[in-house]
Amino acid sequence: MSPLASRNAILRLMNASQHTACPCHGCRPGGHAHQAITHMRKLATPVNAVEKEYAFEVAASNLRFGDGVTREVGMDLKNMKATKVGVFTDPNIAKLRPMKMALESLSSQTDLPFEVYDSVVAEPTEDSWRNAIAWAREHDFSHFLAVGGGSVIDTAKAANLFTVYRDADLFDFINAPVGKGLPISKTLRPLIAVPTTAGTGSETTGAAIVDITSKSFKTGIAARALKPTLGIVDTYNTESCPTPVHISAGLDVLFHSLESYTAIPYTERTPRPSNPILRPAYQGSNPVADIFSFWALEQTVKYLPRVAKNRDDTEARRQLLLAASFAGIGFGNAGVHLCHGMSYPISGLNKKGPKYKHSGYAVDHPIIPHGVSVALTGPAVFQFTTPSSPERHRQVLAVFKGTTASDPSINAIPDSELGAHVYEAIASFLDGLGVPRGLKAVGYTKADIPMLVEGTLPQRRVLDLAPGIGDMVGEDGREHLTKMLESSFEY
Known part of the structure; x- marks a missing residue:
């Protein structure tokens, strides 16, 4: 030193x-x-x-870990009988290998239509969530795929939730006391999460975090119903991470x-x-x-x-x-x-x-x-x-x-x-x-x-x-x- x-x-x-x-x-001497x-x-x-x-209750997504397993995502969605997939990523990941592998896998499957939303914001805000939700509601996807870090996966979770709850307001499910913190009682659409950073663990959890800019702090939604159906943890996907x-x-x-x-x-x-x-x-x-x-x-x-x-x-x-x-x-x-x-x-x-x-x-x-x-x-x-x-x-x-x-x-x-x-x-x-x-x-x-x-x-x-x-x-x-x-x- x-x-x-x-x-x-x-x-x-x-x-x-x-x-x-x-x-x-x-606290007392000798103990606590x-x-x-x-x-x-x-x-x-x-x-x-x-x-x-x-x-206590234990809940987590199914996980698949391995070299190059992103290539399997198209088959997974086909096996899930997806009819239309909403793919979420951000402008940077959209140009990189993880997204290219995911799109190649989706394209390899016949009769598997998909649309890509590549405008996810790093450290998402309530406005960026609303934009993603509005886009997802327009398409009414049967399944969702998120390729990116926690910001991407959390945005896809929100889009999924508010596709099912079409008439709900964002703050209906935001954690109390910031929002109403209502329980999620409906079944959400299947979501596959492909993380590209070794960080948030969002591929396993029912948490989604957002910046409430009007209040200058973050909060989110935490509910088991939000957790992805499957997390595909591909060791190749952090190679390009700065x-x-x-x-x-x-x-x-x-x-x-x-x-x-x-x-x-x-x-x-x-x-x-x-x-x-x-x-x-x-x-x-x-x-x-x-x-x-x-x-x-x-x-x-x-x-x-x-x-x-x-x-x-x-x-x-x-x-x-x-x-x-x-x-x-x-x-x-x-x-x-x-x-x-x-x-x-x-x-x-x-x-x-x-x-x-x-x-x-x-x-x-x-x-x-x-x-x-x-x-x-x-x-x-x-x-x-x-x-x-x-x-x-x-x-x-x-x-x-x-x-x-x-x-x-x-x-x-x-x-x-x-x-x-x-x-x-x-x-x-x-x-x-x-x-x-x-x-x-x-x-x-x-x-x-x-x-x-x-x-x-x-x-x-x-x-x-x-x-x-x-x-x-x-x-x-x-x-x-x-x-x-x-x-x-x-x-």
Whole structure:
């Protein structure tokens, strides 16, 4: 380690260690016990009495993983008895090998008409969604195909939903409290998702994220009905991905894994739904999601630095692509929390505020890529969540250190000091990838922090899964969010 790097690490560790007090009001010396939950979370499913959840449900798309499997998509749609296919992509992917393979496969099948929508916007907005929905409604497709990153797949999910719900308004299904958050009770059309980035895991989940420009933050729709019928995970499809996109997408995998693994346990979520159809897709950590999330975390910490150094590292690209799908299964059933919750206003407000444009993205508008916006608060968030489950965070720390939680160098750290070490480990990892060092580095000022807090507070579907906020009586998180954003200003 260079003298400068060493000095930066020491300064960060000193700063982090000043804030190691447990955020939970129920903390006591020698252990950590949350208060009993006696309140009903805002906008959750109404029930007669507030009861904790007692069950979790696992749902994920079918996945096919392999070299060149995009060539099978035409046969898949033919086997599904498609009569007209709506194909979604973006202007960049439309020119590249993944889309060419998909179109060749579709064209090889007789009597399989299809139309292509190649105007999907990176980091889609409500307007771009409305345009895609209007196009899909005009054609009334029997099946959908998405070839692209999370923006493309999420846009195709929305187009599918509102083709079936022809008279519905966009905000009927947008998550409450931003929208009505209505349940999806109709069967949607089959959707095949072909990811071209190792990032969102959208090929496995029922989540679709959109930038609500009128409110300057992101939110979305989260429902199992949205998940693709099949995710075709083709290792060839990330070959043309630029290094900055590899890094940002990989950061999304990293924090999907971390957040879902450290979310409140599903048994702590309230209230219990009055009907199974009302059980949310994001349920809290659970034994099945844990396995997928932790494996994805290990793979991402190991292979993302390799891809960042050499995007032609075939083994690393393959493992990251598989990790993205694994993380999707993990967070698609457990949920994400604070990093994602705060990322939505960080991205949304950028268009009116800092107007930061991340290098390596071929767009003509300001953009903080999703993975980068999530990572900016990562060190502070996991310092905050460490007291909720020292054992899990000790395992997380061990992954970043390339060892196990039983290693004396990890096991000997007192619980009271663990958060500072987790902070430093994540910050050092991000440094190695060249991630902007905090909100200041993307153009925000300290005067913007109250605005970022206000943009985070409506993200209840994820905040309610955050330990120290989602499991505390009467907490909306304002004070904690302010402190985390302040700690994320620079490091």
